[in-house]
Amino acid sequence: xxxxxxxxxxxxxxxxxxxxxxxxxxxxxxxxxxxxxxxxxxxxxxxxxxxxxxxxxxxxxxxxxxxxxxxxxxxxxxxxxxxxxxxxxxxxxxxxxxxxxxxxxxxxxxxxxxxxxxxxxxxxxxxxxxxxxxxxxxxxxxxxxxxxxxxxxxxxxxxxxxxxxxxxxxxxxxxxxxxxxxxxxxxxxxxxxxxxxxxxxxxxxxxxxxxxxxxxxxxxxxxxxxxxxxxxxxxxxxxxxxxxxxxxxxxxxxxxxxxxxxxxxxxxxxxxxxxxxxxxxxxxxxxxxxxxxxxxxxxxxxxxxxxxxxxxxxxxxxxxxxxxxxxxxxxxxxxxxxxxxxxxxxxxxxxxxxxxxxxxxxxxxxxxxxxxxxxxxxxxxxxxxxxxxxxxxxxxxxxxxxxxxxxxxxxxxxxxxxxxxxxxxxxxxxxxxxxxxxxxxxxxxx
Numbered sequence: 001x002x003x004x005x006x007x008x009x010x011x012x013x014x015x016x017x018x019x020x021x022x023x024x025x026x027x028x029x030x031x032x033x034x035x036x037x038x039x040x041x042x043x044x045x046x047x048x049x050x051x052x053x054x055x056x057x058x059x060x061x062x063x064x065x066x067x068x069x070x071x072x073x074x075x076x077x078x079x080x081x082x083x084x085x086x087x088x089x090x091x092x093x094x095x096x097x098x099x100x101x102x103x104x105x106x107x108x109x110x111x112x113x114x115x116x117x118x119x120x121x122x123x124x125x126x127x128x129x130x131x132x133x134x135x136x137x138x139x140x141x142x143x144x145x146x147x148x149x150x151x152x153x154x155x156x157x158x159x160x161x162x163x164x165x166x167x168x169x170x171x172x173x174x175x176x177x178x179x180x181x182x183x184x185x186x187x188x189x190x191x192x193x194x195x196x197x198x199x200x201x202x203x204x205x206x207x208x209x210x211x212x213x214x215x216x217x218x219x220x221x222x223x224x225x226x227x228x229x230x231x232x233x234x235x236x237x238x239x240x241x242x243x244x245x246x247x248x249x250x251x252x253x254x255x256x257x258x259x260x261x262x263x264x265x266x267x268x269x270x271x272x273x274x275x276x277x278x279x280x281x282x283x284x285x286x287x288x289x290x291x292x293x294x295x296x297x298x299x300x301x302x303x304x305x306x307x308x309x310x311x312x313x314x315x316x317x318x319x320x321x322x323x324x325x326x327x328x329x330x331x332x333x334x335x336x337x338x339x340x341x342x343x344x345x346x347x348x349x350x351x352x353x354x355x356x357x358x359x360x361x362x363x364x365x366x367x368x369x370x371x372x373x374x375x376x377x378x379x380x381x382x383x384x385x386x387x388x389x390x391x392x393x394x395x396x397x398x399x400x401x402x403x404x405x406x407x408x409x410x411x412x413x414x415x416x417x418x419x420x421x422x423x424x425x426x427x428x429x430x431x432x433x434x435x436x437x438x439x440x441x442x443x444x445x446x
Contacts, residue, residue: 069215072146091136097170116164123320148217153209154350178240179226298368317356330378333366338404369425
């Protein structure tokens with residue numbers, strides 16, 4: 001999941017330098033489906049989604065708008081076979097974010113380091129992913145779609161540039177790459193124009209999983225099958241099927257369900273032994289090793305009041321907003337922990353477990369859960385608090401991999417629960433770097 005192609009490689013560890021070289025050679029261009037497609041301005045994506053769903057532009061009218069969607073039930077397919085098959089090119093979309101040619105857009109996307117806010121890019125990717133799926137499932141008999149399409153999972157986002165410039169145009173492209181009965185995998189790519197010649201070069205690849213629901217967002221609904229054309233699309237579709245299997249296997253082996261492996265148990269016990277106070281014969285007396293930080297001292301928390309301004313087309317809190325807030329808290333945690341500006345390397349396995357309602361109190365907790373050299377693995381947990389029932393319910397779990405400008409202290413768990421967080425973070429980091437190693441081996445092969 002770690003795709004690095006950053007321009008500047010001075011003063012970075014040898015692992016990153018090797019990754020930069022190998023991933024530049026191994027970064028595959030998406031199929032060219034642009035013929036006959038006109039780009040959409042980024043500001044028009046949300047308006048198109050509102051028109052497709054029939055969402056109200058006024059918060060006060062949302063109840064009536066959602067009530068009117070009930071009549072669309074008659075347009076739902078009884079089985080997937082009743083729906084026409086689609087090609088990958090049928091859902092292909094290009095979106096332009098003209099930061100270079102329309103300077104008035106820059107303020108929204110600019111950060112204090114004079115580069116583009118990655119949290120804003122997450123918002124744009126989420127909206128684009130939904131629009132791509134609505135394009136794939138377009139109902140010929142009605143301008144309004146009977147489907148409620150929502151983000152279920154951000155499988156991975158691989159970055160190949162360290163800095164996104166705030167004064168050069170950005171282009172997003174994407175299409176449906178795999179389809180199940182009620183779910184769709186979407187591949188999206190972000191490119192940025194050069195400062196001098198205007199030639200677009202890759203910035204990131206993203207894989208999202210969307211699910212289709214009925215008009216009231218209560219039950220699953222069938223989506224159009226996907227027919228790959230040619231060997232290249234067949235390979236993309238095959239990888240989509242493998243991604244689904246990988247996600248199931250990863251979930252099955254979750255530390256919330258299964259005990260750690262023998263190797264992981266040894267890691268945890270070695271950490272325990274390394275932190276024992278040798279001056280006492282006690283299991284409770286612990287000493288922090290040099291250049292280390294207790295896990296309990298490496299977290300930040302935040303609170304958001306969920307206002308109607310951040311609602312999506314179904315009048316719940318926009319998933320892109322949740323990702324932006326989680327990323328920014330995760331970035332701040334990595335920044336305070338590493339003592340220098342962190343750069344996001346990868347995003348993976350963002351689960352959307354339940355919707356966030358308007359008016360909710362959203363509690364965010366970011367935790368450094370694993371470190372290695374100058375890499376920091378962050379886990380952000382979000383939950384909503386119901387003031388009536390006084391209950392806390394998990395809504396999302398986010399994973400971010402950051403790279404600091406210098407080597408960071410080791411994170412050290414103290415309790416069993418923290419040790420499971422440590423192993424979970426290590427698993428995600430290992431999965432992130434696995435692709436780097438595989439590409440290195442492929443590139444080195446004769």
